[in-house]
Amino acid sequence: xxxxxxxxxxxxxxxxxxxxxxxxxxxxxxxxxxxxxxxxxxxxxxxxxxxxxxxxxxxxxxxxxxxxxxxxxxxxxxxxxxxxxxxxxxxxxxxxxxxxxxxxxxxxxxxxxxxxxxxxxxxxxxxxxxxxxxxxxxxxxxxxxxxxxxxxxxxxxxxxxxxxxxxxxxxxxxxxxxxxxxxxxxxxxxxxxxxxxxxxxxxxxxxxxxxxxxxxxxxxxxxxxxxxxxxxxxxxxxxxxxxxxxxxxxxxxxxxxxxxxxxxxxxxxxxxxxxxxxxxxxxxxxxxxxxxxxxxxxxxxxxxxxxxxxxxxxxxxxxxxxxxxxxxxxxxxxxxxxxxxxxxxxxxxxxxxxxxxxxxxxxxxxxxxxxxxxxxxxxxxxxxxxxxxxxxxxxxxxxxxxxxxxxxxxxxxxxxxxxxxxxxxxxxxxxxxxxxxxxxxxxxxxxxxxxxxxxxxxxxxxxxxxxxxxxxxxxxxxxxxxxxxxxxxxxxxxxxxxxxxxxxxxxxxxxxxxxxxxxxxxxxxxxxxxxxxxxxxxxxxxxxxxxxxxxxxxxxxxxxxxxxxxxxxxxxxxxxxxxxxxxxxxxxxxxxxxxxxxxxxxxxxxxxxxxxxxxxxxxxxxxxxxxxxxxxxxxxxx
Amino acid sequence: xxxxxxxxxxxxxxxxxxxxxxxxxxxxxxxxxxxxxxxxxxxxxxxxxxxxxxxxxxxxxxxxxxxxxxxxxxxxxxxxxxxxxxxxxxxxxxxxxxxxxxxxxxxxxxxxxxxxxxxxxxx
Numbered sequence: 001x002x003x004x005x006x007x008x009x010x011x012x013x014x015x016x017x018x019x020x021x022x023x024x025x026x027x028x029x030x031x032x033x034x035x036x037x038x039x040x041x042x043x044x045x046x047x048x049x050x051x052x053x054x055x056x057x058x059x060x061x062x063x064x065x066x067x068x069x070x071x072x073x074x075x076x077x078x079x080x081x082x083x084x085x086x087x088x089x090x091x092x093x094x095x096x097x098x099x100x101x102x103x104x105x106x107x108x109x110x111x112x113x114x115x116x117x118x119x120x121x122x123x124x125x126x127x128x129x130x131x132x133x134x135x136x137x138x139x140x141x142x143x144x145x146x147x148x149x150x151x152x153x154x155x156x157x158x159x160x161x162x163x164x165x166x167x168x169x170x171x172x173x174x175x176x177x178x179x180x181x182x183x184x185x186x187x188x189x190x191x192x193x194x195x196x197x198x199x200x201x202x203x204x205x206x207x208x209x210x211x212x213x214x215x216x217x218x219x220x221x222x223x224x225x226x227x228x229x230x231x232x233x234x235x236x237x238x239x240x241x242x243x244x245x246x247x248x249x250x251x252x253x254x255x256x257x258x259x260x261x262x263x264x265x266x267x268x269x270x271x272x273x274x275x276x277x278x279x280x281x282x283x284x285x286x287x288x289x290x291x292x293x294x295x296x297x298x299x300x301x302x303x304x305x306x307x308x309x310x311x312x313x314x315x316x317x318x319x320x321x322x323x324x325x326x327x328x329x330x331x332x333x334x335x336x337x338x339x340x341x342x343x344x345x346x347x348x349x350x351x352x353x354x355x356x357x358x359x360x361x362x363x364x365x366x367x368x369x370x371x372x373x374x375x376x377x378x379x380x381x382x383x384x385x386x387x388x389x390x391x392x393x394x395x396x397x398x399x400x401x402x403x404x405x406x407x408x409x410x411x412x413x414x415x416x417x418x419x420x421x422x423x424x425x426x427x428x429x430x431x432x433x434x435x436x437x438x439x440x441x442x443x444x445x446x447x448x449x450x451x452x453x454x455x456x457x458x459x460x461x462x463x464x465x466x467x468x469x470x471x472x473x474x475x476x477x478x479x480x481x482x483x484x485x486x487x488x489x490x491x492x493x494x495x496x497x498x499x500x501x502x503x504x505x506x507x508x509x510x511x512x513x514x515x516x517x518x519x520x521x522x523x524x525x526x527x528x529x530x531x532x533x534x535x536x537x538x539x540x541x542x543x544x545x546x547x548x549x550x551x552x553x554x555x556x557x558x559x560x561x562x563x564x565x566x567x568x569x570x571x572x573x574x575x576x577x578x579x580x581x582x583x584x585x586x587x588x589x590x591x592x593x594x595x596x597x598x599x600x601x602x603x604x605x606x607x608x609x610x611x612x613x614x615x616x617x618x619x620x621x622x623x624x625x626x627x628x629x630x631x632x633x634x635x636x637x638x
Numbered sequence: 639x640x641x642x643x644x645x646x647x648x649x650x651x652x653x654x655x656x657x658x659x660x661x662x663x664x665x666x667x668x669x670x671x672x673x674x675x676x677x678x679x680x681x682x683x684x685x686x687x688x689x690x691x692x693x694x695x696x697x698x699x700x701x702x703x704x705x706x707x708x709x710x711x712x713x714x715x716x717x718x719x720x721x722x723x724x725x726x727x728x729x730x731x732x733x734x735x736x737x738x739x740x741x742x743x744x745x746x747x748x749x750x751x752x753x754x755x756x757x758x759x760x761x
Contacts, residue, residue: 404721451742
């Protein structure tokens with residue numbers, strides 16, 4: 001290919017002294033060169049580098065113009081730049097997209113010189129491929145954009161403050177944390193916006209240190225408030241910002257909302273503390289506490305297990321409680337396992353053997369702990385050493401025995417001799433003497449009643465009282481009991497009726513039943529005015545039937561004692577079964593009562609697995625209901 | 639009828655004695671457990687009224703000895719004591735007592751009546 005610049009394009013002769021030298025120079029340049037007519041925008045000459053840049057042959061290019069080598073959408077801009085260059089307004093048109101023959105685009109900086117030859121204007125353009133630079137710039141821009149996006153997505157707020165502590169930048173995360181948009185915060189002070197008044201002094205110190213370039217308070221944890229008024233806990237990291245002379249011109253902060261994190265940590269710390277406390281409590285408990293797997297293998301025992309059994313804890317873990325047990329009958333253990341395997345609580349007194357062979361009495365309590373599948377996951381066993389308790393019980397029983405004998409003897413002496421006096425065994429008494437002796441006799445009986453009540457309470461509370469049901473005629477029991485009060489009934493002219501006849505014999509502990517009836521009948525007579533009425537009745541009640549305002553849960557015998565007496569005031573009804581409690585009107589009617597009768601009735605009824613309740617209206621009368629389940633009493637007999 | 643009263647409380651023994659003698663019975667009082675056994679063997683009474691808390695030998699031991707004695711085992715023994723615990727009553731009945739009465743719970747006339755009933759039953 002030859003350079004035929006002048007000849008073919010009709011350039012004036014003598015413009016270039018040496019065609020060949022020019023061509024050499026022109027072609028040896030690494031940058032692409034193109035010589036174009038400003039008016040027609042056609043290429044008059046191109047060099048080899050230009051040809052290579054565009055992928056067209058030189059010949060092809062000489063038949064083309066400026067408009068042919070740029071993407072059409074960029075053409076207006078390219079032509080504008082071309083015109084500017086032609087007017088010498090600019091020398092370099094930067095980042096101009098150039099369209100290659102193969103359709104690919106590269107970018108070029110076009111440095112052009114205006115050349116005027118023969119009154120015509122030409123532009124000599126030097127094309128430098130800047131694709132690489134452009135791509136790397138693009139890559140940097142994209143990565144910056146991505147970084148910005150990532151930063152905006154981070155939950156970490158980013159804030160820049162000027163030296164007056166006013167917001168300069170405020171990222172999306174800061175907006176999210178505090179609820180204030182950048183627009184709302186721009187140029188604002190944090191006081192009055194996100195710093196609560198109480199925290200201001202603390203923040204002020206940090207800010208002053210930052211202004212002095214002191215970074216010792218770079219980290220601060222403080223409370224902030226959000227736009228909607230919530231108090232949140234924020235973790236701030238602050239750095240002073242300096243100008244090129246090192247002067248502090250503001251500060252940059254990152255901020256994280258750690259409210260939830262701190263709360264979670266607090267909760268975790270608390271639960272760890274609770275667990276520690278719980279473990280301490282379990283360890284310091286005076287009972288033996290153990291946790292076993294469903295097979296009875298011990299997973300955990302408290303410290304006191306060592307004291308109970310004499311085995312060190314590490315010897316106990318992994319074994320079963322048989323390590324210190326096995327002293328009871330086969331039957332006992334069978335019953336125990338059957339109960340707990342049926343997912344029920346087992347309670348019983350047990351004798352165990354220490355490592356040294358010594359024995360101890362314990363109250364054993366085993367609770368099955370069910371897993372989410374409803375099956376036994378663990379057993380929780382608690383042993384309470386009752387050796388001391390047994391000693392105390394023994395002492396109480398001895399006291400009861402002593403009291404009963406020692407106190408009853410003088411009471412018996414008084415009663416019997418007073419009876420003899422009344423019967424005239426020591427000669428006839430005057431009316432007045434008889435009256436006095438009767439009063440003495442009543443006092444002796446009362447003393448005996450009080451003693452009896454105390455003994456019942458003691459026996460009920462030490463668990464000394466046992467139920468021994470036998471089949472008996474309730475009507476007979478009722479009549480016998482009423483008989484005991486014959487004198488009072490006659491004196492007060494009380495109309496008494498009893499309807500317990502015709503019922504088949506009922507299994508009941510006669511002694512306990514009698515005490516209950518004595519108390520209920522005695523109260524009915526005592527608190528019923530002269531010429532009033534007392535009615536005693538017995539009836540079967542089917543399970544679910546309603547008696548005295550209550551539903552009877554199982555088939556029962558219900559004994560009713562109804563009177564037309566003073567009634568129980570509404571305010572006292574709740575406390576009526578309480579030990580030593582007496583209703584106000586009862587205190588007035590009978591100052592001598594001891595407040596133990598109904599307490600004993602209630603306790604004894606519970607002992608027979610029955611229940612007792614009443615209906616009463618002050619001034620009208622009271623009805624007591626005593627329900628004793630039939631089944632339980634049948635079983636006891638069998 | 640011959641009645642042996644085993645009772646260490648003299649005042650109480652006297653009351654029972656007086657009441658029973660009034661109806662013509664022969665009454666002997668023994669004030670401790672050992673004397674009770676000697677008197678029972680000597681007297682072979684128709685009925686024995688027995689207290690339980692006694693010096694030297696308890697009423698339970700006396701009862702056991704009486705019931706083991708060929709000559710005395712059929713003599714009804716009415717326990718009249720101020721021991722009122724269920725376990726005491728059960729124990730005495732198991733040892734062969736005919737009846738059991740807690741003194742403080744019964745008027746003297748009732749006790750006398752019960753003794754008489756036992757006498758009649760022993761016939």
